[in-house]
Amino acid sequence: MGVRGLATVRAMAPATLLEVEDLTYSYGDRHAVRGANLQCHRGEILGLLGPNGAGKTTLLSCVAGLLGGFRGTMQFAGAPFRPAHDAAARLQLGLVPQELALYDDLSARENLAFFARMQGVPAERRPAAVRRGLELAGLVDRADDRVRTFSGGMKRRLNLAIGDLHGPELLLLDEPTVGVDPQSRNHLFESLQALRAAGRTLVYTSHYMEEVQRLCDRVAVMHDGRVVAVGTTAELAARAGTPEANLEQVFLTLTGRSLRDDA
Amino acid sequence: MNLFAAAATIAQKDLRLFFRDRTGMLLGLLLPIALVTVFGMVMKFAFGGGSGMPKVVVYVVDEDGSDASAKFVAGLRAVDMLSVQPRAGEPAIAAAAARQLVHDGEAHHAILVGKGYGDALADGKEPPLTVVRDPGRAMEARLVGIGLMQATMAAAEGRSMPWLMGSVMRRQGMSEAGVARVRTSMQMVQDVIDRFVAGDGELKAADAAKPATAGFDMASLFEDMVPVVHEDVQPPARPKNLNHQLAQSVAGMAVMMLMFGLMACSVTLLQERDQGTLRRLLVSGAPRQALLLGKFVFCLLVGLLQLAIMFAYGELVFGIGVFRDPITLVVLAVTWAAAATAFGMLVAVWADTPKQAEGVSTLLILVMAALGGCWFPIQIADLPWWADVVTHATLTHWAMAGFQGMFWHQKACTDPVLLRAIAVQWGFVLVATWLAWRIWRRRFTGG
Incomplete structure (x- = not known):
């Protein structure tokens, strides 16, 4: 299917790509997510904010299929979604974990080729996918160098490119800019914006408010295992009763100022 | 992506990483050779040359x-x-x-x-x-x-x-x-x-x-002085310069060091979890069984390589006649590599950290090596009945029974003694792999 055809299909598809309803997950007696509700619209970048221990990573892990046994339902493009038990469902997802999930002793090209294969990219499309990944990461010139020789920023870019190798509809990004320099961060932002322009839907968690404010179309704020507010920055500010405030002030108003040391 | 293609891709990737770390690979392969050399020399020369005394x-x-x-x-x-x-x-x-x-x-x-x-x-x-x-x-x-x-x-x-x-x-x-x-x-x-x-x-x-x-x-x-008729039961194909201690030493070191080598390979499962690649693989469209199967295949291949190098070295330096019966050798090598891999996988999925896995496995391997007869022939020890039971319960005992059966007694893999040793090891492979799979599903894949 060509790009135009894909765009047509997406245009005809429901506006809500992912819908999470009343999702609850516990680690033993500790409730990490308590009845969370979330809608992610097709083609948007949805920021997921929350203090430490708010349940962001657990919610993301449930969506990614890394945690099963939760209560509640998930729908993807209007259909029931159970990625923990359905390999085909997982192919619609891409994950960019917070860790640099790369093999240091493989080259950038080898990392991309390996994950392309694991993510089900057909053999005839793999070279093109690898090339696109190298371009997205800005590593065409260093394609055959081992990852262990890369800077932190280069690894972060490659980390992102691998998540998008198979062209997933929904890309889950867990703090993808931790520890990178301004140049690499800027490159990552441009890459994410390019992905959105190509029709991808992104869920983006970060502790950097200015990043979220700059990148995201909407923001969901999690607090104590629940999604307490969703909307644009302006909508959230209005809801918090501080229309002139920036996202950080809104965030502190919604989640409180006490320290959070939970994992 | 089907199960076997995904498992093959993972095994291929792990082999590439294994060979790429040349220092680590050489250490992994040379250390067993060094031990075989030392123990072999000690057994061959310190025990009276060929007399075995x-x-x-x-x-x-x-x-x-x-x-x-x-x-x-x-x-x-x-x-x-x-x-x-x-x-x-x-x-x-x-x-x-x-x-x-x-x-x-x-x-x-x-x-x-x-x-x-x-x-x-x-x-x-x-x-x-x-x-x-x-x-x-x-x-x-x-x-x-x-x-x-x-x-x-x-x-x-x-x-x-x-x-x-x-x-x-x-x-x-x-x-x-x-x-x-x-x-x-x-x-x-x-x-x-x-x-x-x-x-x-x-x-x-x-x-x-x-x-x-x-x-x-x-x-x-x-x-x-006591009138006896000596009846020699030495198999005709046994090399003349092979004494029992030397055969014991080569087999024992091969058995023990393979467990150490494959434990290091199995621990890559925990390393994948710690570096985040495991999460990425679990989110991929590949069947989740493929991750464990791929690691199993990788460990098995490394194990076979290690055994091949050790036995070739043993043949070259000590002339132990290891290639006399290639079919039996392959059957025993595949069996032991599979059993040692299953052991490694079980420990790896049980442990919370690589350090835990290494600590527990080192203890278990050394105990099993001693009780299983890798260091000296345990048959000469006067063991109480319960210790005899424990000895027979070790995986290494059955591996040694297989290799010593071939090296010293010159038996083929169709011999009942070897068949029993092979069957016990494959029984362990099935049970340990099933357990590893259950633990893997519960602890690594979110159920």
């Missing part, structure tokens, strides 16, 4: 200097089990120095041949002999005792039986009158033997093939 280091001081004492020392040197020091031609040492060597642990025993040894022997009296020893070394003491007997017989040219027997009976509490009667009786026997040795035709059997005196070895007379 241990050597006891004995310092001898000849204070008599007579012909008889020289014959006695030469007799000691001729005993396979003893390594007599100083060697022939080397300077002699004093009795005090010999005592000090035993005291310092440099020598197992010292034998002091006192002045008057030759005269005593000629007079049929007890010669002045002192054995300096560490009483805790009971095994060596017995070997020295056998050596003393042989050397004394050689020194007295066979005419020591009367006083030896008299002396024994005196120490048992016999009166001097009784001792004298024993010696008189033994002297009559001795006289007949002397006549036979001297070639007395009256004493020679009519159908004897050789002259009575030819090759008559009085020193070894007692070894053959």
Whole structure:
């Protein structure tokens, strides 16, 4: 299917790509997510904010299929979604974990080729996918160098490119800019914006408010295992009763100022 | 992506990483070779070359200097089990120095041949002999005792039986009158033997093939005193230079080191989790069983490579005849590599951290290696029944049964003994892999 055809299909598809309803997950007696509700619209970048221990990573892990046994339902493009038990469902997802999930002793090209294969990219499309990944990461010139020789920023870019190798509809990004320099961060932002322009839907968690404010179309704020507010920055500010405030002030108003040391 | 294609992709990636870390790979392959070399050399040479007998280091001081004492020392040197020091031609040492060597642990025993040894022997009296020893070394003491007997017989040219027997009976509490009667009786026997040795035709059997005196070895007379028919059961294909300890050593080190090697490979599962690649793979469209299967295939292939290198080295350096039966070798190698892999996977999925996995596996491997007979033949130990049960419950026991069955007993994989060893190992593979899969699903894949 060509790009135009894909765009047509997406245009005809429901506006809500992912819908999470009343999702609850516990680690033993500790409730990490308590009845969370979330809608992610097709083609948007949805920021997921929350203090430490708010349940962001657990919610993301449930969506990614890394945690099963939760209560509640998930729908993807209007259909029931159970990625923990359905390999085909997982192919619609891409994950960019917070860790640099790369093999240091493989080259950038080898990392991309390996994950392309694991993510089900057909053999005839793999070279093109690898090339696109190298371009997205800005590593065409260093394609055959081992990852262990890369800077932190280069690894972060490659980390992102691998998540998008198979062209997933929904890309889950867990703090993808931790520890990178301004140049690499800027490159990552441009890459994410390019992905959105190509029709991808992104869920983006970060502790950097200015990043979220700059990148995201909407923001969901999690607090104590629940999604307490969703909307644009302006909508959230209005809801918090501080229309002139920036996202950080809104965030502190919604989640409180006490320290959070939970994992 | 189907299960096997995904597993093959993971195994291929892990092999690439394995070979890329050249230092780690070489260490992983050379360490077992180094151990096989050391243990093999120790077993081959320290245990009396091809005789398979241990050597006891004995310092001898000849204070008599007579012909008889020289014959006695030469007799000691001729005993396979003893390594007599100083060697022939080397300077002699004093009795005090010999005592000090035993005291310092440099020598197992010292034998002091006192002045008057030759005269005593000629007079049929007890010669002045002192054995300096560490009483805790009971095994060596017995070997020295056998050596003393042989050397004394050689020194007295066979005419020591009367006083030896008299002396024994005196120490048992016999009166001097009784001792004298024993010696008189033994002297009559001795006289007949002397006549036979001297070639007395009256004493020679009519159908004897050789002259009575030819090759008559009085020193070894007692070894053959009990009339037995020796029936050798040595397989004809066993290499002539292969002794039991050497075969044990090569098999034992191969079995033990493979477990260590494959544990290191299995731990890559935990490393994948820690570096985040596991999450990425779990979110991919590949079947989740493929991740465990891919690791299994990777470990199995590395294990086979390690065994192939170790056995090729063992053949090259020690000539253990390992390639005599390639089919049996392949069956045993695949079986043990699979069993060691299953063990490694089980520990890896159970552990929370690589450090935990390494700690627990090191303990288990060393215990299993010792009980399973990788270090020394456990069959020679006098074990209580429960320890015998524990020994048979170790995985290494069955691996050793397989490899020793092939190396030493020259059995084929169709032999019932080997079939049983192979079946037990594959039984473990099935149970351990099933358990590993259950734990893996619960702990790594979110159920």
